[in-house]
Amino acid sequence: MSFVKNAWYVACWSDEVKAGELFSRTLLDERVVLYRRADGTPVALRDRCPHRFIPLSMGRLRDDAVECGYHGLQFDSTGACVKNPHGDGRIPAAARVQAYTVHDRHGMLWIWMGEAAADPALIPDYGMLDEGSGYRTSRGRLHINANYELMGENLLDLSHISFLHAGLLGSPEQVHAKQEVIQDGNRLQCNRWMPEVSVPGVFDMLFRRDGKPVDMWTNMRWDPPGCFLLDTGVQAPGESRERGAWYYGIHILTPETSRTTHYHFAAARPPGPELDPETNARLAEMRRIAFEDQDKPIIDAQQEALGDNDFWDMKPVLLNVDLGPVRMRHTLERLRKAEAASAQSR
Numbered sequence: 336m337s338f339v340k341n342a343w344y345v346a347c348w349s350d351e352v353k354a355g356e357l358f359s360r361t362l363l364d365e366r367v368v369l370y371r372r373a374d375g376t377p378v379a380l381r382d383r384c385p386h387r388f389i390p391l392s393m394g395r396l397r398d399d400a401v402e403c404g405y406h407g408l409q410f411d412s413t414g415a416c417v418k419n420p421h422g423d424g425r426i427p428a429a430a431r432v433q434a435y436t437v438h439d440r441h442g443m444l445w446i447w448m449g450e451a452a453a454d455p456a457l458i459p460d461y462g463m464l465d466e467g468s469g470y471r472t473s474r475g476r477l478h479i480n481a482n483y484e485l486m487g488e489n490l491l492d493l494s495h496i497s498f499l500h501a502g503l504l505g506s507p508e509q510v511h512a513k514q515e516v517i518q519d520g521n522r523l524q525c526n527r528w529m530p531e532v533s534v535p536g537v538f539d540m541l542f543r544r545d546g547k548p549v550d551m552w553t554n555m556r557w558d559p560p561g562c563f564l565l566d567t568g569v570q571a572p573g574e575s576r577e578r579g580a581w582y583y584g585i586h587i588l589t590p591e592t593s594r595t596t597h598y599h600f601a602a603a604r605p606p607g608p609e610l611d612p613e614t615n616a617r618l619a620e621m622r623r624i625a626f627e628d629q630d631k632p633i634i635d636a637q638q639e640a641l642g643d644n645d646f647w648d649m650k651p652v653l654l655n656v657d658l659g660p661v662r663m664r665h666t667l668e669r670l671r672k673a674e675a676a677s678a679q680s681r
Contacts, residue, residue, distance in 0.1 A: 340448050341674060346360060346444045364591075364593065380414055380433065384403040386403065393405075400417055441461040442466075443461075443599065471606075475600055479598050481638030482594055483590045486598060489630060490555060515528075527554070532551055535551075536621060549569035559667060563587065565583065566581065568582065582604040585601040646664070
């Protein structure tokens with residue numbers, strides 16, 4: 336499977352790459368080593384020495400350069416070999432590794448693995464995660480044993496919460512939600528409005544804790560290839576969201592391989608009174624159950640059933656709730672074809 340390369344992906348949370356340490360992760364079927372220079376600037380290189388193909392992450396940092404642990408070749412942050420400790424020290428022209436543009440923003444390290452110029456202005460806005468934003472945040476990461484498009488469909492089609500997450504994030508009446516899908520260029524917005532439904536467990540804890548019906552919304556934004564932002568909440572029937580309870584759900588998918596995915600997620604609640612520790616712990620456990628015990632097994636099983644078959648060759652039945660996921664797939668295919676055509680024309 337090919338990937339959209341000219342795009343920003345999240346490599347990891349920013350604080351996972353620490354000063355003086357090498358951090359390795361497979362992204363888009365490519366092993367990458369990340370580290371920080373002495374001034375804190377992040378660096379991303381292909382994690383493979385060109386001499387005998389040993390992962391550079393098995394070596395060590397020498398000032399701002401990576402030293403291969405096998406024969407001691409050193410590579411700077413541009414990927415150029417800057418030291419050959421053998422013989423006369425001559426550095427072969429081919430002794431260099433691929434360097435990738437990497438950018439620190441919103442508490443995440445973003446990586447650009449394509450050939451087009453990397454523009455940081457194209458990084459989607461997740462300013463609610465920034466320090467000083469006033470939002471109360473929590474975060475995590477899951478490893479999904481499935482293609483990232485399958486997980487993306489799960490996020491764009493939230494009709495499943497009436498069944499898979501019943502009692503936690505969803506309730507039976509939500510299946511009749513009014514759905515709106517808006518496409519603006521490559522961006523998709525999938526909105527669901529659910530008036531006078533049973534309040535799900537998570538929102539009952541955040542709102543009135545009385546079990547009474549609410550109006551609920553789930554508005555999901557998607558920026559390709561794998562960046563999602565959910566605006567979701569509840570309010571008393573007929574009232575406004577300002578008098579209700581809501582939060583942002585950040586969901587970011589980075590392909591590891593064609594059949595595995597790094598899933599970075601976070602929740603950001605707006606400024607206001609802090610919850611007591613017991614409630615925070617219960618909410619964290621509810622989110623864990625929803626992601627780890629409910630979503631992940633379903634998506635992993637979906638990939639196992641799909642195997643190496645092309646999704647469309649399996650002739651999936653389509654429902655009206657599939658409009659967002661289908662548009663996502665078509666958009667990604669168009670972007671992949673455009674990149675392939677551009678590469679052929681060079």
